[in-house]
Amino acid sequence: MNWQFFIEVLAGGLLAGVMYSLVALGFVLIYKASGVFNFAQGAMVFFAALTFVSLVEHGVNFWLAMLITLSVMVVLAIGIERLVLRPLVNQPPITLFMATIGLTYVLEGLSQMLWGSQPHGLELGIPDEPMEWLSQAANINISQFDLAAALVAGVLVAVLAVFFQKTRIGRALRAVADDHQAALAVGIPLRQIWAIVWAVAGFVALVAGLMWGARNGVQYALTFLALKALPVLILGGFESVAGAIVGGLIIGASEKLAEVYIGPFVGGGIESWFPYVLALLFLLVRPEGLFGERHIDRV
Amino acid sequence: MGEGRKIGGPILIVDDISLSFGGVKALQNVSFDVREHEIRAIIGPNGAGKSSMLNVINGVYQPQFGTVTFKGEKRHHVDPHHAAAQGIARTFQNIALFRGMTVLDNIMTGRNLKMRTNFLQQAIWLGPARREELEHRRKVEQVIDFLEIQHIRKTPVGRLPYGLQKRVELGRALAAEPVLFLLDEPMAGMNAEEKQDMCRFILDVNDQFGTTIVLIEHDMGVVMDLSDRVLVLDYGRKIADATPDEVRGDQTVIDAYLGVAH
Amino acid sequence: MFYREAGQFKSTYAGDQQIFPIRQDRIGVALVLFVAFVVVPLTANQYWFSAILTPVLILALATLGLNILTGYAGQLSLGTAAFMAVGAFMAYNFELRLPAGFPIIGSFILAGLCAAAVGIVFGLPSLRIKGFYLAVATLACQFFVLWALQRVGWFSNYSTSGVIAAQKVVMFGYAFDTPRSKYLLTLGIVVVMALLAKNLVRSETGRAFMAVRDMDVAAEVIGIRMMHTKLLAFAISSFYCGVAGALYAFCYLGTVEPEAFNLDLSFRVLFMVIVGGAGSILGSFLGAFFITLLPIFLNIGSGWVAGAFDIEISHALVSNLESMVFGGLIIFFLIVEPLGLARLWQVGKEKLRLWPFPH
Numbered sequence: 074m075n076w077q078f079f080i081e082v083l084a085g086g087l088l089a090g091v092m093y094s095l096v097a098l099g100f101v102l103i104y105k106a107s108g109v110f111n112f113a114q115g116a117m118v119f120f121a122a123l124t125f126v127s128l129v130e131h132g133v134n135f136w137l138a139m140l141i142t143l144s145v146m147v148v149l150a151i152g153i154e155r156l157v158l159r160p161l162v163n164q165p166p167i168t169l170f171m172a173t174i175g176l177t178y179v180l181e182g183l184s185q186m187l188w189g190s191q192p193h194g195l196e197l198g199i200p201d202e203p204m205e206w207l208s209q210a211a212n213i214n215i216s217q218f219d220l221a222a223a224l225v226a227g228v229l230v231a232v233l234a235v236f237f238q239k240t241r242i243g244r245a246l247r248a249v250a251d252d253h254q255a256a257l258a259v260g261i262p263l264r265q266i267w268a269i270v271w272a273v274a275g276f277v278a279l280v281a282g283l284m285w286g287a288r289n290g291v292q293y294a295l296t297f298l299a300l301k302a303l304p305v306l307i308l309g310g311f312e313s314v315a316g317a318i319v320g321g322l323i324i325g326a327s328e329k330l331a332e333v334y335i336g337p338f339v340g341g342g343i344e345s346w347f348p349y350v351l352a353l354l355f356l357l358v359r360p361e362g363l364f365g366e367r368h369i370d371r372v
Numbered sequence: 373m374g375e376g377r378k379i380g381g382p383i384l385i386v387d388d389i390s391l392s393f394g395g396v397k398a399l400q401n402v403s404f405d406v407r408e409h410e411i412r413a414i415i416g417p418n419g420a421g422k423s424s425m426l427n428v429i430n431g432v433y434q435p436q437f438g439t440v441t442f443k444g445e446k447r448h449h450v451d452p453h454h455a456a457a458q459g460i461a462r463t464f465q466n467i468a469l470f471r472g473m474t475v476l477d478n479i480m481t482g483r484n485l486k487m488r489t490n491f492l493q494q495a496i497w498l499g500p501a502r503r504e505e506l507e508h509r510r511k512v513e514q515v516i517d518f519l520e521i522q523h524i525r526k527t528p529v530g531r532l533p534y535g536l537q538k539r540v541e542l543g544r545a546l547a548a549e550p551v552l553f554l555l556d557e558p559m560a561g562m563n564a565e566e567k568q569d570m571c572r573f574i575l576d577v578n579d580q581f582g583t584t585i586v587l588i589e590h591d592m593g594v595v596m597d598l599s600d601r602v603l604v605l606d607y608g609r610k611i612a613d614a615t616p617d618e619v620r621g622d623q624t625v626i627d628a629y630l631g632v633a634h
Numbered sequence: 635m636f637y638r639e640a641g642q643f644k645s646t647y648a649g650d651q652q653i654f655p656i657r658q659d660r661i662g663v664a665l666v667l668f669v670a671f672v673v674v675p676l677t678a679n680q681y682w683f684s685a686i687l688t689p690v691l692i693l694a695l696a697t698l699g700l701n702i703l704t705g706y707a708g709q710l711s712l713g714t715a716a717f718m719a720v721g722a723f724m725a726y727n728f729e730l731r732l733p734a735g736f737p738i739i740g741s742f743i744l745a746g747l748c749a750a751a752v753g754i755v756f757g758l759p760s761l762r763i764k765g766f767y768l769a770v771a772t773l774a775c776q777f778f779v780l781w782a783l784q785r786v787g788w789f790s791n792y793s794t795s796g797v798i799a800a801q802k803v804v805m806f807g808y809a810f811d812t813p814r815s816k817y818l819l820t821l822g823i824v825v826v827m828a829l830l831a832k833n834l835v836r837s838e839t840g841r842a843f844m845a846v847r848d849m850d851v852a853a854e855v856i857g858i859r860m861m862h863t864k865l866l867a868f869a870i871s872s873f874y875c876g877v878a879g880a881l882y883a884f885c886y887l888g889t890v891e892p893e894a895f896n897l898d899l900s901f902r903v904l905f906m907v908i909v910g911g912a913g914s915i916l917g918s919f920l921g922a923f924f925i926t927l928l929p930i931f932l933n934i935g936s937g938w939v940a941g942a943f944d945i946e947i948s949h950a951l952v953s954n955l956e957s958m959v960f961g962g963l964i965i966f967f968l969i970v971e972p973l974g975l976a977r978l979w980q981v982g983k984e985k986l987r988l989w990p991f992p993h
C-alpha cells in the first residue's frame with residue numbers, strides 16, 4: 074500500500090471537502106436564520122464568481138471588483154427578501170424550498186445573460202503547485218492552493234462563529250431561527266434580519282465562488298459542484314456551522330477515496346453519486362445529522 | 373343517561389404505565405381500567421398527562437414501563453395500526469383532519485380498514501371497487517346524517533369553523549365502527565349550544581352503538597353529567613379514580629386544581 | 635348561462651361518484667377527445683406531431699406520475715428523470731431480447747414494472763425521512779441510475795457511447811412509424827393511463843395517499859399503513875414515469891442516451907406539477923402543455939422582436955431568458971396560486987356558472 078499516495082488522496086479529498094463546506098456554510102446561515110432551505114445557494118456562488126471575474130476581465134481592479142460584487146450580492150439579497158420571501162412568509166417549508174429551486178433557474182439564466190457562458194479563468198495569486206518542503210521531505214504532494222483555501226475557510230468559520238455567538242445581530246439571528254413568531258413578539262425586525270442573512274450568505278457565496286473558480290475555472294459546471302453541498306448538510310445537520318465543516322471534510326475525503334480505491338472496479342465516475350448515497354445511508358441511521366437536533370413530533 | 377345500558381367487565385386495562393420524554397416524566401405508574409359500555413372521563417390540570425395517556429393506549433407513544441390490555445390482549449408496545457384494527461378510534465386535541473380533503477373524503481378514510489379491494493381493482497373501478505365504494509358511502513352517509521353535517525359534505529375541511537371540524541373528526545372516528553372511543557377534549561373551544569350537540573352525540577353513540585368511551589374534558593358540568601367513572605391525573609400520577617360525585621368531594625382533587633403545593 | 639348545474643340533481647351515490655357529474659363537463663371532455671383522436675390527426679402537420687403534441691403527451695404522463703407521488707402522496711421527488719430513463723432503457727432491452735412477436739405494449743409495461751421496482755427501492759428511505767431530506771435522497775437515485783445506465787454496458791447493449799437506438803414500434807403486425815401514428819399510439823396509452831389514475835385517486839388508495847400527505851401520524855392512527863402506502867405511491871408513480879420514459883425513447887426521440895434524462899428534466903417535470911397543479915389529474919396535462927409550449931412561444935416572440943426592432947437575438951440569450959422565465963413562473967405560481975393552473979381552471983368554471991351574472 075502506497076502510503077504517500079493515500080495521504081495525497083486523503084489530503085486532496087479533505088481540502089476539496091473544505092470547498093464544499095464553504096458552499097454549505099451559506100446554506101446553514103440561511104437555514105439557521107430563516108428556516109429556508111436555499112437550493113439556490115449554488116447558483117449564488119456561480120453568480121458571485123461570474124460577476125467578479127467578468128468585472129476583473131473588464132479591467133476593474135481586484136479589490137474594487139470585490140466591493141462591487143459584494144454590493145451586488147447585497148442588492149440581490151434584498152431583492153430576494155422582498156420578492157420571494159416576504160410573499161411566502163407563512164407557507165410551509167416545502168413551498169419555500171421549491172421557490173428557491175425557481176430562484177436557481179432565475180439566477181443561472183441571469184448570470185449567463187449578463188456575462189456570457191464561456192468559462193473564465195480566475196487568478197488569485199496562489200499557485201496550484203505542491204508545497205516544496207513537503208514533497209522534498211516526505212515525497213507527499215499537497216497543493217499550496219488547497220491549503221490556502223482551507224485557511225480561508227477556517228478564518229471564515231471562526232468569524233461567523235464569533236458573529237453568531239457574541240454580537241447582538243448574531244443573537245437576533247439565532248432567535249429568528251428558533252421561532253419566527255416569538256422573535257417578532259420581542260421586536261426583532263424580521264425582514265431586515267432576513268435581508269442581512271441573505272447578504273452574509275451572499276458574501277460567503279462570493280468567497281466560495283472565488284475559491285472554486287480559481288481552482289476549477291468559473292463555468293456553468295460550478296452549479297453542480299454546489300449541489301454536492303447537499304450531502305454535506307445532511308451529514309452535518311442543517312443548522313450547524315461546525316457540521317458544515319465536518320460534513321464537508323467527510324464528504325470530500327470519502328468521495329476522493331472511493332473514486333480512487335473503489336472506482337476502478339466499477340468503471341469509474343463514482344463521484345457523481347457516491348456522496349448522495351452516503352448521505353442517504355446516513356439519513357437512515359441518524360436523520361438529524363451529526364450535529365443536528367432531533368425533532369419530536371408532538372401530537 | 374343511558375338507562376338500561378348494561379356496563380360489562382373491563383375491556384381496557386392500563387397497568388403501571390410510565391412514560392418519559394428525555395427528562396420529562398409525562399406519566400408515572402398509572403393504572404386503571406375501563407369497563408365495557410361505560411363512559412369514563414379523565415380529568416386533571418393542564419400538563420397532567422391526559423393526552424399522553426390516550427396516546428399510549430392507541431400506540432402513538434410507547435411507554436417505558438407498563439402494559440396495556442385491550443380485549444384480553446396484553447401488550448407492552450402497542451402498534452397504532454393494530455390498535456385501529458382492534459377497534460380503537462380517537463379524536464385529537466388539535467384536530468387531526470386531512471386538510472386537503474372534503475368532509476366526505478375525511479370520513480371515508482375512517483372506513484379504510486374495512487375496505488378490501490386492492491389498488492389495481494380501484495384503478496379499473498368497474499366491478500368490485502365501485503361496489504365497495506358505494507357500500508361504504510352508504511355507511512358514511514349514515515354517520516353524516518347522525519352528526520347532521522349533510523350540508524357541508526363536499527366542503528374542504530380547512531374551510532370549516534372549529535366546531536364543525538371537531539364534529540367531522542368525530543365522524544371519521546365513528547365511521548370506523550369502533551369498540552373503544554378515545555376523545556381528547558371534544559368540546560374545547562365550543563359555545564354552549566355546540567357543547568349541547570356534542571354531548572348529545574356522545575351519549576347517542578354510547579347508547580345506540582354501545583361504544584365504550586374514554587374522554588378527556590375540562591368542563592366539569594359535562595364530566596359530571598356524562599361519565600360513569602372519573603380518573604383524575606396530576607403531574608402524571610393518578611390521584612383519584614371513582615364516580616363523579618366521589619371525585620367532586622375529594623380533597624386531593626380540589627387541591628390539585630387549586631394549585632395547592634404538595 | 636350555458637354552464638349551469640340547475641336541474642342536474644343526483645339521486646344516487648353512483649351518480650354523485652361520476653368523474654364528470656356535470657353534463658356540460660361531459661360534453662366538453664367528449665369534444666376534447668374527439669378533437670384529439672379525430673380532428674388533429676387529420677389536420678395537423680408533421681412538425682406539430684413530433685415537436686409538440688407527442689412530447690406534451692409523454693411529459694404529461696410523467697407529470698401524472700410525479701403528481702401521484704408528490705401532489706397526492708406528498709413525497710417530494712427530484713428523481714423523476716431517472717425513472718423515465720429506467721423505463722426507456724428497459725423497454726429497449728426487452729424489445730431486444732424477447733422473441734420477435736412480443737407486442738411492444740408488453741415491453742412498455744414490463745419496462746414500467748422495472749421502473750416501479752427501482753422506485754420501491756429508492757422509496758424505502760421515505761419511511762424514515764421526509765420533506766427536503768427525502769428530496770436530497772431522491773437526488774441519490776437520479777445520479778446513481780444515470781451512472782449505472784452509462785457504465786453498465788448491458789443496458790445499452792455494449793454500445794461504446796451508451797447511446798441506444800429505439801427499435802421500430804410494431805404491434806400485431808402494424809408498424810407505428812409515422813409521426814401521426816406515434817402520436818395516436820401515445821395518445822391512446824396516455825388517455826387510458828390517465829383514466830386509471832383518476833379512478834385510483836378518488837378511491838381508497840387516493841384517499842390514503844392524501845391522508846399520508848396531510849397528516850401521517852393521524853393516518854397511521856386510523857389504520858392506514860405507512861410503509862404500504864408510501865411504497866405503493868413510489869411504485870405507481872415510477873411505473874407511470876417508466877412508461878413515459880419508454881414512450882419518450884420510442885415515440886419521440888428515437889436515439890437516446892442516459893444524459894437525456896438528466897436533473898434538468900426532473901426539475902422540468904416538477905415545474906409542470908407546480909404550474910399545472912399538485913394533486914390534480916387535469917393539472918398534470920395543463921402543466922405539461924404550458925411548460926413545453928413556453929420555450930416555443932419565447933422563440934417565436936423573440937423572433938418577432940428581433941424582426942420588429944431589427945436586432946440580433948442570439949440563441950443563448952433566448953435560452954437564458956427561458957431559464958429565467960421558468961424560475962420566475964415557479965415563484966409566481968407559488969406565491970399567487972400554489973394549486974396551479976388547475977385551480978385557476980376551477981375558479982374560472984365557478985365564475986362561468988354564474989355568467990353572465992357577477993355573483
